[in-house]
Each structure stands twice: as C-alpha cells, then as structure tokens.
Amino acid sequence: MENDAKVIPIQSAPYHLSRQAGEAENMLDHIVDDFPDNPQSMAYFYDLFRRVYCHGDEVKHEGMLVGTTCIQAPEELIYAFGATPMRLCNGSYHYDQKGADFMPAKSCSLVKATLGMLNSDNVIPRIGKPDLVVNPTTCDQKKKSSVMIEDMGYAVYDLEFPNVKESEASRVYWQRSVRQFTARLRELTGKKLTRKNLQAAMAKTSRAQAAFRKLHNFRRKSPSLILGKDAFLVTNAYFFDDIERWTDAVEKLNEELAQRDQSGFKAVQSKAPRVLFTGSPPIFPNLKLPLLIEEAGGVVVTDETCSANRMLYDMTAVDEWMVNDMVDSLADKYLKPCTCPIFTRNDDRRRRLLDLVKDFNADGVVYQAFAGCQVYEMEYRSVAEEFNKAGIPMLYIETDYSLDDKGQLSTRIEAFLESLKNRKKHRA
Amino acid sequence: MKASSSRLQALRDAVNHVHFNRFRFWFQLAAFVLFVYGGYLAIDLGSRLPFFTCGYNQEGRAGVCYLLPLQHQLSLPWARLFSYAGIAVLTGLLVFALWFIVLNKGWCGFVCPLGTVQDWLTSLRRRLGIRYSTYSQGQFAQLTKIKYLLLALMILIPLGIGGGLFSHSMSPPFCLICPARMILPMFTGDFSQFTIDFSSKAALVMTALGISITALFLVGSFVKKRFFCFFCPMSALHYLISKPALLKLKKDGSKCTRCGDCYNVCDMEIKEIADDIKNTNIMTDDCTMCLKCVASCPETGALKATFAGIPIFESTEAGFIKRMGKGIHHGK
Numbered sequence: 157m158e159n160d161a162k163v164i165p166i167q168s169a170p171y172h173l174s175r176q177a178g179e180a181e182n183m184l185d186h187i188v189d190d191f192p193d194n195p196q197s198m199a200y201f202y203d204l205f206r207r208v209y210c211h212g213d214e215v216k217h218e219g220m221l222v223g224t225t226c227i228q229a230p231e232e233l234i235y236a237f238g239a240t241p242m243r244l245c246n247g248s249y250h251y252d253q254k255g256a257d258f259m260p261a262k263s264c265s266l267v268k269a270t271l272g273m274l275n276s277d278n279v280i281p282r283i284g285k286p287d288l289v290v291n292p293t294t295c296d297q298k299k300k301s302s303v304m305i306e307d308m309g310y311a312v313y314d315l316e317f318p319n320v321k322e323s324e325a326s327r328v329y330w331q332r333s334v335r336q337f338t339a340r341l342r343e344l345t346g347k348k349l350t351r352k353n354l355q356a357a358m359a360k361t362s363r364a365q366a367a368f369r370k371l372h373n374f375r376r377k378s379p380s381l382i383l384g385k386d387a388f389l390v391t392n393a394y395f396f397d398d399i400e401r402w403t404d405a406v407e408k409l410n411e412e413l414a415q416r417d418q419s420g421f422k423a424v425q426s427k428a429p430r431v432l433f434t435g436s437p438p439i440f441p442n443l444k445l446p447l448l449i450e451e452a453g454g455v456v457v458t459d460e461t462c463s464a465n466r467m468l469y470d471m472t473a474v475d476e477w478m479v480n481d482m483v484d485s486l487a488d489k490y491l492k493p494c495t496c497p498i499f500t501r502n503d504d505r506r507r508r509l510l511d512l513v514k515d516f517n518a519d520g521v522v523y524q525a526f527a528g529c530q531v532y533e534m535e536y537r538s539v540a541e542e543f544n545k546a547g548i549p550m551l552y553i554e555t556d557y558s559l560d561d562k563g564q565l566s567t568r569i570e571a572f573l574e575s576l577k578n579r580k581k582h583r584a
Numbered sequence: 585m586k587a588s589s590s591r592l593q594a595l596r597d598a599v600n601h602v603h604f605n606r607f608r609f610w611f612q613l614a615a616f617v618l619f620v621y622g623g624y625l626a627i628d629l630g631s632r633l634p635f636f637t638c639g640y641n642q643e644g645r646a647g648v649c650y651l652l653p654l655q656h657q658l659s660l661p662w663a664r665l666f667s668y669a670g671i672a673v674l675t676g677l678l679v680f681a682l683w684f685i686v687l688n689k690g691w692c693g694f695v696c697p698l699g700t701v702q703d704w705l706t707s708l709r710r711r712l713g714i715r716y717s718t719y720s721q722g723q724f725a726q727l728t729k730i731k732y733l734l735l736a737l738m739i740l741i742p743l744g745i746g747g748g749l750f751s752h753s754m755s756p757p758f759c760l761i762c763p764a765r766m767i768l769p770m771f772t773g774d775f776s777q778f779t780i781d782f783s784s785k786a787a788l789v790m791t792a793l794g795i796s797i798t799a800l801f802l803v804g805s806f807v808k809k810r811f812f813c814f815f816c817p818m819s820a821l822h823y824l825i826s827k828p829a830l831l832k833l834k835k836d837g838s839k840c841t842r843c844g845d846c847y848n849v850c851d852m853e854i855k856e857i858a859d860d861i862k863n864t865n866i867m868t869d870d871c872t873m874c875l876k877c878v879a880s881c882p883e884t885g886a887l888k889a890t891f892a893g894i895p896i897f898e899s900t901e902a903g904f905i906k907r908m909g910k911g912i913h914h915g916k
Binding site: 511 | 721838842881909
C-alpha cells in the first residue's frame with residue numbers, strides 16, 4: 157500500500173556515546189589530564205579503564221565467573237577452583253539511579269549501583285553473566301540485596317559472615333562458613349580443591365599483595381612520588397583485571413616509583429597537605445572526593461577503605477601447607493584483621509587509622525560516608541573522638557554518587573586543606 | 585662508623601629474612617644430639633638444667649633435668665631438709681635459675697629434647713597429610729591449669745615422702761610419670777624404662793601410670809602440636825621465675841593489625857599473641873618461645889625477640905613475604 161509509513165526502528169545509541177560512558181570518560185579525563193606528571197606506567201591503567209568503561213570492551217576471564225559483592229569472599233578459593241572472581245561493587249551514578257527502585261530513598265549509593273548494574277541488560281564493565289554471585293552477609297543493605305539479585309535471575313550464594321570478630325566462637329563459625337563455600341564452589345565447578353591448586357591460587361594473590369604492599373610503602377615518602385587518584389585507580393582495576401597482568405603492571409609502576417625516588421622526583425609540592433582517606437570506598441567512576449582533594453593541592457597518601465588498602469593489605473600465614481590448614485588460614489585473614497564497620501566494635505579500625513596517620517605522616521583525615529551507608533555514618537562519632545584526642549584534624553563528608561554537590565564539596569575541601577597548611581606552618 | 589652500622593643492618597636483615605622453620609629444625613637437631621648423646625663425649629653440664637634432658641638416659645645425657653634432683657632433695661627427711669640440706673636446695677634453685685634466665689622459655693622451643701621429639705611427631709603427621717587437632721577455647725582455659733597442679737604435686741609429694749606420709753617407692757613422683765624417662769633413653773637403645781615395677785603397690789601405680797602417659801604422649805603429640813608442653817610442670821616453673829629472663833618475646837601493639845597470623849601458627853594455641861595489644865611482654869605461661877609467631881608476622885616490628893634488650897629477631901614484611909609467599913616467584 158502506498159500510504160504505508162516507513163517505520164524506522166529506534167536504535168539505541170552505541171555505548172561509547174551513552175551517558176554512562178560519558179560519566180566514566182569525564183572522570184578519566186580529569187584523572188589523566190588535570191595533572192602534569194603522571195607516571196608513565198600508569199598508562200596501562202588509564203588505557204584499561206578507557207577500554208572497559210568508556211568503550212565498553214569486554215572483560216575476559218578464565219573458567220567460570222564468580223561475582224563477589226564484598227572483600228570477604230576469599231578469592232584464593234575461587235581461583236583454586238579454576239574460576240575467576242570479579243568484584244561487582246559498582247561506582248557509577250548511572251547505575252545508582254537505576255538501582256534506586258530496589259532500595260529505600262536513603263540508601264547507600266554503592267549497593268544501589270551494584271543492584272542497578274546487575275539489573276541492566278548490558279552490564280558495564282562487560283564481564284558477562286556471573287555463574288555465581290557470592291554475597292557475604294556483611295552490612296544490612298548487602299544482606300537484603302541477596303534475594304533481589306536472585307530475583308534478577310542470578311545464582312546467589314550467601315556467604316555467612318559473623319558480625320562480631322573478637323570471639324573465638326565467631327572465628328570457628330566463619331571457618332566453617334568458608335569450608336561450606338568451598339563445597340559450593342566444588343559443586344559449581346565440578347573440580348576438586350587440592351593442595352596444589354590452592355597453593356598456586358594463594359601464590360597468585362600473595363604476589364599481587366606483595367606488589368601492592370610495595371606500592372603502599374612508596375606512598376610513605378614525603379613529598380609523595382605518586383598521587384592518590386592513581387593509587388585508587390590501580391586498586392580499582394584489581395576488581396576486574398586479570399590478576400597476573402595486574403600484578404605485572406603494578407610491579408612496573410613500582411620500578412618507576414623506585415626511579416622517581418632515586419632521582420628526587422616530587423609528584424606534589426613539598427608543602428602539600430598529606431591526607432588519609434577513610435570511610436565508604438571510592439570506586440571508579442566515583443573518584444570524586446580523592447580527585448577534589450588532589451585538585452585542590454592536597455595529596456591522598458594512604459587510605460583505609462575496602463576498595464584499596466583493606467582489600468589487599470592483609471596477608472595470609474599458613475603453618476602446615478595442607479588444604480585444611482590453608483582454608484582455615486584464609487578464613488582467618490578475611491575475618492580477623494578486617495576493619496569493616498559492620499562489626500560490633502571498631503577498636504581495630506581506630507587503631508589502624510591512628511597507625512596509618514603516624515606511619516604515613518598524614519596531616520589530616522578525610523572521612524567519606526555515603527548518605528545511607530549507616531555503618532560508616534554511625535562510626536563517625538567514635539572515629540572523630542579518637543582523632544580529636546590525638547589532635548589530628550578530620551573532615552567528615554556525607555555524599556553520594558551524584559556530582560551535584562561537587563562545588564560545595566570543593567569549597568569545604570579547599571578550606572580544610574588550607575587549615576592543614578596553616579597548622580603545618582605554625583608547627584614548623 | 586657508618587659502614588659498620590650498615591653492616592649491622594645487613595646482618596639484621598639477613599637474620600630477619602631467615603628461613604625460620606629450617607633454621608629451627610637444625611638448631612633443635614643439634615641440641616638434641618648434644619643432650620641425648622653428648623654424654624658419650626663426656627660432656628656434662630650439670631644437673632640443674634631447665635629442660636627435659638633426662639637423667640634416666642644415663643649413658644648419653646650431657647646434663648640432667650633439674651626436676652630429678654629437685655624431687656630427690658625435697659624428699660629428704662624433714663629434719664635434714666629444714667636444716668643444712670635446705671641450703672643445697674636453695675643453691676640448686678639458684679643454679680637452675682641462672683641457666684633458665686639465659687634463654688627463658690626458649691629452652692622449650694629450641695633445646696628441650698622432649699619438645700623436639702614432639703615436633704618430629706608433628707612433621708611425621710604432616711608428611712602423612714593428616715590434619716592437627718585443636719582445643720576449643722573452653723577446653724583450653726581448663727587444661728592450661730593442669731601444669732600448675734602437676735607442679736604443686738611435684739613439690740608436695742616429695743615433701744610428703746620426706747615426712748613419712750608417702751612411700752619411698754613413689755620417688756621421684758613426676759619422673760615416674762614423665763614420658764621423657766621412657767622416650768629419651770630409647771634413643772640410646774635403652775628400653776629398660778618400659779617396665780612396670782611390681783615391688784610395691786605405689787611403685788606399681790606410678791610405673792603403670794608412667795607407661796600410660798607415655799602412650800598418651802605418643803598419640804597426643806601425633807594429633808596435637810606440642811601436646812605435652814601444655815601440661816609440663818617445668819613450663820609452669822619457668823613462668824613463675826621468668827621476669828628477669830634475658831630472652832624476651834616483645835610485642836608492639838600499635839603496629840599489630842590483629843590479623844591473627846601469629847595465633848594461626850602457634851603450636852600452643854595462644855590467642856593473646858594476636859589479640860593482646862596492651863602488654864609489651866607477650867610471653868604467656870603456655871608459650872614455648874619457638875618464635876614461629878615472629879616469623880609469621882607480616883607487620884614490621886610488631887613482634888620481636890630481644891636478648892638483654894637488644895632485638896635479635898624481628899618480624900618484617902620482607903621476611904614474611906619470603907617465608908610465606910610459597911611459589912610467588914615462579915608465578916610469572
């Protein structure tokens with residue numbers, strides 16, 4: 157028929173033109189272009205994020221894919237079964253808005269973004285559909301996400317995690333819980349956990365941790381050799397990058413930092429206030445706060461967050477290299493040193509923070525709490541008191557993934573850094 | 585000056601990065617050979633030694649465990665014990681204390697032949713791929729008191745013998761039930777201690793008990809690391825006089841992350857080593873000062889062994905990675 161109108165189907169824009177890619181691109185451009193002396197070996201990481209987040213390239217993996225929603229899921233076990241762990245915690249504002257349907261209005265951006273990501277059709281990073289999502293029962297919002305993720309069509313495993321860590325009872329409970337997890341992985345992969353494959357898996361992680369610790373130690377230097385925004389990017393890449401390639405890249409970065417150290421290179425001015433970053437984890441593309449600090453002339457020298465230091469710092473000791481002892485030792489590593497605020501007491505977190513301030517010669521602390529991340533909000537008081545007693549200035553910032561508060565935050569951060577500089581001057 | 589201090593630092597690094605378990609194995613083996621076979625070379629270090637170099641190993645011993653002469657002295661008739669013989673008891677105690685002060689409980693972890701035998705049984709089990717067992721915390725809290733009870737009995741029963749309350753055939757009571765009496769002479773081919781003495785009722789009970797405890801020792805130390813040390817009255821006695829000791833186990837709580845790595849490798853299951861961040865002197869009564877905790881601590885300077893205040897072995901990150909990172913250098 158003649159008057160038949162030609163229907164042109166609405167075509168979705170290619171990913172790299174989407175708002176989501178724009179968000180990542182914008183952040184990455186700031187990270188790369190706003191600073192003059194980026195380490196050359198950071199190119200690997202800049203390129204990685206550009207490919208994965210801005211172009212939407214596929215993230216490859218070996219064997220089955222096991223998504224994790226917290227650092228408490230023992231990655232060594234996943235590797236030992238020939239599967240690949242991938243951390244699902246998401247930092248995108250786009251997904252934060254999409255996930256808002258699942259959670260009450262005042263909820264944590266990270267949890268909402270993770271849900272939003274899992275609920276969308278083409279997930280970025282493009283990791284493919286996880287064969288299993290491991291959800292350690294840590295904070296309430298993550299706990300309650302479990303069923304929602306299951307309803308989206310994923311296989312979910314609740315890894316039972318105690319919320320007291322001092323008692324021997326919880327240690328024993330957690331060790332049992334981890335052993336049950338290995339049983340679930342065996343069922344999933346059809347493989348057996350042997351001394352050999354577990355030892356090889358632990359070696360992979362140990363090597364990555366050793367490289368991380370080296371980087372961590374370089375950040376003690378004053379003036380700094382590397383900026384915090386780069387360090388966060390490095391640890392963020394650990395979420396999804398191939399562990400061996402990641403470790404090689406970090407080792408290369410370490411070599412460059414060693415050279416910088418030798419040649420007396422300064423990544424910042426000598427007077428730049430040194431900041432310890434703590435609280436809710438910065439996850440790309442939400443590196444808003446660390447970036448604001450460094451754009452205002454400060455430098456993030458270390459952190460106490462689960463997207464960086466807490467994820468990679470603590471190492472496993474084994475007495476008898478047999479499957480049982482290795483699994484129990486791994487369990488211990490994931491529970492005992494953990495400074496997550498979901499636990500009843502936070503003595504260890506406070507001690508760790510004080511130790512980091514001292515060791516890294518930090519002038520002040522920035523405490524990020526995602527609005528709705530109750531556990532960090534609740535711990536603010538005790539941490540503030542601790543720092544107050546020690547005479548260490550702290551800036552508490554409640555924020556989320558949106559960029560609306562950027563102007564206001566940058567004013568607050570500039571004022572805070574200014575006060576740190578003045579304190580330094582008075583002391584000198 | 586600067587060169588010598590950097591050389592000292594290099595030495596310190598070398599010590600701190602040592603393959604600790606291997607070092608300890610060879611040290612223990614050497615000590616074992618010395619104290620179980622040294623007698624053949626006419627080595628005699630006296631009879632006031634603060635560890636189980638058993639006096640019943642008459643040919644091979646290079647010295648005698650203090651508990652044997654102590655019990656003999658205490659079972660002297662009271663009239664003698666509470667007069668001139670008392671001085672001999674006191675000088676004996678003094679010599680024992682002088683020996684002890686040098687290594688503190690390090691005698692247990694590095695020198696004691698019975699401790700070494702237990703470590704060998706442990707490595708046998710490990711080679712067979714059998715897992716060790718542990719106590720629950722409740723059991724630990726109860727069982728840890730037994731060594732004090734044994735110590736008290738070890739003093740009271742000889743006193744009772746001296747006072748005529750108990751039969752002489754019970755003397756020396758602890759040695760009769762100590763597994764070292766049967767096990768150490770065995771290494772020089774002497775199996776004569778594996779007998780039950782039917783000469784009197786008391787001797788029968790004591791020697792039968794001794795055999796059962798030895799059997800328990802062999803089974804126990806196969807499934808449980810340092811099974812016997814937990815009940816050792818020598819260990820209790822050590823702890824009571826450990827204040828002035830030269831070798832010390834120190835902890836800097838501010839550097840501790842309470843990761844539990846030290847607790848995890850501790851043969852004696854001492855939880856305080858990980859959790860206590862207040863006490864700088866971290867040696868507890870169950871500790872054998874094997875220093876495995878220091879070797880397995882990833883935090884530089886959190887744990888260390890000091891001798892007369894000078895650090896001799898310190899936990900370091902690099903040392904930890906070297907010791908615990910099995911296979912990380914082949915990973916590439």
